[in-house]
Amino acid sequence: xxxxxxxxxxxxxxxxxxxxEALLPxxxxxxxxxxxxGGTALALVLFAFADTSAAALPAFVQPFHxxxxxxxxxxxxxxxxxxxxxxxTVENRGYLERHCPEGRHGEMFSLPPLVCAGMMxxxxxxxxxxxxxxxxxVTVSFYxxxxxxxxxxxxxxxxxxxxxxxxxxxxxxVYGIAxxxxxxxxxxxxxxxxxxxxxxxxxxxxxxGAAFLLAGLGFKVAAAPFHIWVPDVYQGAPLPVTxxxxxxSKAAGFVVLSRVVAAFTAAESxxxxxxxxxxxxxxxxxxxxGSLPALFQTSVKRLLAYSSISHAGYLLLALxxxxxARHDLSSAGVxxxxxxxxxxxxxxxxxxxxxxxxxxxxxxxxxxxxxxxxQPFLALAATLGFASLAGLPLTAGFMxxxxxxxxxxDHAAWAALTCAVIGAAAGFYYxxxxxxxxxxxxxxxxxxxxxxxxxxxxxxxxxxxIIVIGVYPRSLQAPLKSAGTTAVHASH
Amino acid sequence: MITLNxxxxxxxxxxxxxxxxxxxxxxxxxxxxCLEMMLSAANLTLVAxxxxxxxxxxxxxxxxxxxxxxxxVAAAEVAVGLAIIVALYRTKRSVETESVTQLQG
Numbered sequence: 286x287x288x289x290x291x292x293x294x295x296x297x298x299x300x301x302x303x304x305x306e307a308l309l310p311x312x313x314x315x316x317x318x319x320x321x322x323g324g325t326a327l328a329l330v331l332f333a334f335a336d337t338s339a340a341a342l343p344a345f346v347q348p349f350h351x352x353x354x355x356x357x358x359x360x361x362x363x364x365x366x367x368x369x370x371x372x373x374t375v376e377n378r379g380y381l382e383r384h385c386p387e388g389r390h391g392e393m394f395s396l397p398p399l400v401c402a403g404m405m406x407x408x409x410x411x412x413x414x415x416x417x418x419x420x421x422x423v424t425v426s427f428y429x430x431x432x433x434x435x436x437x438x439x440x441x442x443x444x445x446x447x448x449x450x451x452x453x454x455x456x457x458x459v460y461g462i463a464x465x466x467x468x469x470x471x472x473x474x475x476x477x478x479x480x481x482x483x484x485x486x487x488x489x490x491x492x493x494g495a496a497f498l499l500a501g502l503g504f505k506v507a508a509a510p511f512h513i514w515v516p517d518v519y520q521g522a523p524l525p526v527t528x529x530x531x532x533x534s535k536a537a538g539f540v541v542l543s544r545v546v547a548a549f550t551a552a553e554s555x556x557x558x559x560x561x562x563x564x565x566x567x568x569x570x571x572x573x574x575g576s577l578p579a580l581f582q583t584s585v586k587r588l589l590a591y592s593s594i595s596h597a598g599y600l601l602l603a604l605x606x607x608x609x610a611r612h613d614l615s616s617a618g619v620x621x622x623x624x625x626x627x628x629x630x631x632x633x634x635x636x637x638x639x640x641x642x643x644x645x646x647x648x649x650x651x652x653x654x655x656x657x658x659x660q661p662f663l664a665l666a667a668t669l670g671f672a673s674l675a676g677l678p679l680t681a682g683f684m685x686x687x688x689x690x691x692x693x694x695d696h697a698a699w700a701a702l703t704c705a706v707i708g709a710a711a712g713f714y715y716x717x718x719x720x721x722x723x724x725x726x727x728x729x730x731x732x733x734x735x736x737x738x739x740x741x742x743x744x745x746x747x748x749x750x751i752i753v754i755g756v757y758p759r760s761l762q763a764p765l766k767s768a769g770t771t772a773v774h775a776s777h
Numbered sequence: 778m779i780t781l782n783x784x785x786x787x788x789x790x791x792x793x794x795x796x797x798x799x800x801x802x803x804x805x806x807x808x809x810x811c812l813e814m815m816l817s818a819a820n821l822t823l824v825a826x827x828x829x830x831x832x833x834x835x836x837x838x839x840x841x842x843x844x845x846x847x848x849x850v851a852a853a854e855v856a857v858g859l860a861i862i863v864a865l866y867r868t869k870r871s872v873e874t875e876s877v878t879q880l881q882g
Contacts, residue, residue, distance in 0.1 A: 414839075414840075414842070414846065417843065417846065417847070417850075418846055418850070421850040421853070421854070425853050425854055425857055428854075428857045428858065428861065429857055432861045432864065435861075435864045435868070438868055438869065438879065439879060439880060441861070441864060441865050441868055441869075441877075442865075442877040442878075442879055442880055443880065444861050444864075444865075445805060445861060445862065445865050445877050446877060446880075448857075448858050448861050448862075449799075449805070449808055449809070449812070452809070452812040452854055452858065453799055453812055453815070455812075455816065455850075455854070456792075456795065456812055456815030456816050456818075456819060457815070459816060459819035459820070459823075459847055460792055460815070460818065460822060462819075462823075462843070463819050463820075463822035463823040463826060464822065466826055466827075466840050466843075467785075467822065467823075467825075467826035467830075470830055470837075472839060472840055472843070516880075517880040517881075520880055521880050
C-alpha cells in the first residue's frame with residue numbers, strides 16, 4: 286500500500302463524513318466524531334506501515350510527487366496534528382454546541398481529514414501548481430473552520446478577518462508564481478533552481494517573483510509584516526481551530542517555504558544572497574514583533590497567538606541559516622525539527638485552555654490563580670508546556686532553539702542572533718507569568734477540577750513527548766537525517 | 778504590435794488597483810471584489826507569459842493549466858467567502874469594516 290492511498294483514504298473519509306452529516310440527520314454527533322477520530326488514527330497506522338518508496342506510487346502521480354524524508358516527516362506531522370485537533374474538538378464540544386447553529390458541528394469533524402490530506406500532498410509537491418492547489422485546499426477549509434461557530438460575533442469577526450487576509454495572500458501568491466514562472470520558464474522546483482543558476486535569467490524579474498511568492502507564503506506562516514491578522518483570528522476562533530491554525534497551517538506554510546527557499550537559494554542561484562538576507566530580516570522582525578507585545582498580554586489565548594508569531598520568526602531564521610557541520614540536519618531539517626518540538630507544546634497549551642473552559646474557567650491570567658491547588662496534574666503539565674515554549678533546558682523547546690542559534694552562529698548572522706536572544710529572554714518572562722499565576726494567589730472557588738481518564742492520558746503523552754525530545758533529541762532527528770544529508774550534498 | 782511588456786503593464790496596473798482597493802475601501806463586499814481583481818491580474822500575467830513562451834510553435838500548456846486551477850479555486854473561495862459575509866450581515870446588519878473591531882488587545 287502506497288502513501289498516496291493513505292491520502293486518498295483521508296479525502297474519502299472527509300467527503301464521506303460530510304455526506305453522512307448532510308444526508309442522514311439522524312446520525313449522532315458522537316458517531317461522526319468517533320468515525321473521524323478512528324479514521325484518522327487508522328490513516329496514521331496505515332501510514333506507519335505504508336510502502337514509502339516512490340516506485341509504489343501510481344504511475345500518473347509519480348512526476349508530481351516526491352517522497353524524501355522531509356516529505357515523509359511532514360506527512361506524519363500532519364496526521365498527528367490532525368488527530369490532536371480532532372481530540373481537542375471533542376474536548377470543546379460544549380462550546381461548539383452553544384455557538385454552532387442548531388448545535389450541529391459535524392463539519393468540525395469532517396473538514397480536518399481534508400485539510401490533513403492537503404497538507405500531506407503539499408509535503409510531496411515538486412512544482413508550484415501542486416503547491417497552489419494544496420495550499421488552497423487547506424486555506425479554504427480553514428475559512429469554514431474559523432467561521433463555523435457563527436452564533437458568536439467574535440468568531441464571525443475572526444472568520445471575516447481571516448477570509449480577507451487569506452484571500453489577499455492567495456492573490457499575492459499567484460502573482461508571485463506567475464512572475465517566477467515567467468522569468469524561469471518553469472513551474473517545477475528543479476527547473477526554477479536550474480534557471481536561476483543561469484546568468485542570462487533576468488535578475489530583477491526573478492527577485493520580483495520571489496518577493497511576491499515569499500510575501501504570499503509569509504501570510505500563511507504569520508511572518509512579519511504579514512502577521513497582523515494572527516492575534517485577532519487566534520483569539521476569536523474556537524480553540525481547536527486556533528490550535529490547527531497554529532500548528533497545521535504553520536507547518537503547511539513552512540514545508541512549502543522550505544522547498545521554495547531551497548530552489549531560490551541553491552548554490553549557484555543569482556538571487557541567493559538577497560533571499561537569505563530577506564529571510565534573516567523577516568525572521569528577526571517577526572521574533573521582536575511577536576515577543577514584545579506578548580509581554581503585555583493578559584489573555585492566555587492571545588499570549589499563545591503572539592508566541593506563535595515569535596516561533597514563526599525562529600523557524601524563518603532556521604531556514605535562512607546555512608547548513609552547519611555541527612549536526613547532520615539541513616536548514617529545512619532544522620525547520621522541521623523545530624516544528625516537531627513545537628507541536629506537542631502548543632497542543633498542550635491549548636488542551637489546558639480547553640479543559641479550563643469546559644470547567645467554566647476563563648483564559649485570563651487572573652482566572653488561572655490557584656490552579657496548582659485545584660488540579661495539580663493539569664497545572665504541572667501546563668508548567669512543562671510553558672517551560673518548553675520558553676526554551677528551558679531538558680525540554681523539547683530548548684533543543685529547537687539551540688539548533689536555530691547554532692545555525693545563526695555558524696552563519697555569522699550576529700544581528701539576527703541578537704534579536705533571537707532578546708526574543709528568547711522576553712519569552713522566559715511572558716511564558717512564566719501564567720505559571721506564576723497558577724501557583725500563587727488563591728482560587729475563586731476551591732472546587733477541584735475533574736479530568737477524564739482519556740484527557741489525562743493525552744496530557745501525559747504530550748508531556749512525555751516534550752521530555753523525551755528534550756532529553757534525547759535523536760528520537761526526532763533520526764527520521765530527518767537523510768533529508769539533511771541529501772540537501773547538504775545538493776548545495777555543495 | 779502588442780508585446781509581452783504591454784500585457785505585463787496592464788496586469789500590473791490591475792493588480793495595483795485591486796491592492797489599492799483592498800487597502801482603501803471600507804465595504805467588505807467591495808474589498809472582496811478587489812481581491813478577485815488581484816487574482817484576475819495574476820491570471821492575466823500567467824496567460825501572457827505562457828503565450829510568449831512558445832515551444833515547437835505552441836504555448837506552454839502545463840503552465841496555462843494553472844490558470845484553470847486558479848479560476849476554480851477562486852470560485853470555491855467566493856462561495857465560502859460570500860457565505861461568511863452573509864452570516865456577518867445577518868448578525869451585525871452591516872458589512873462595513875467598522876463592524877468588525879471587537880477583537881483587540
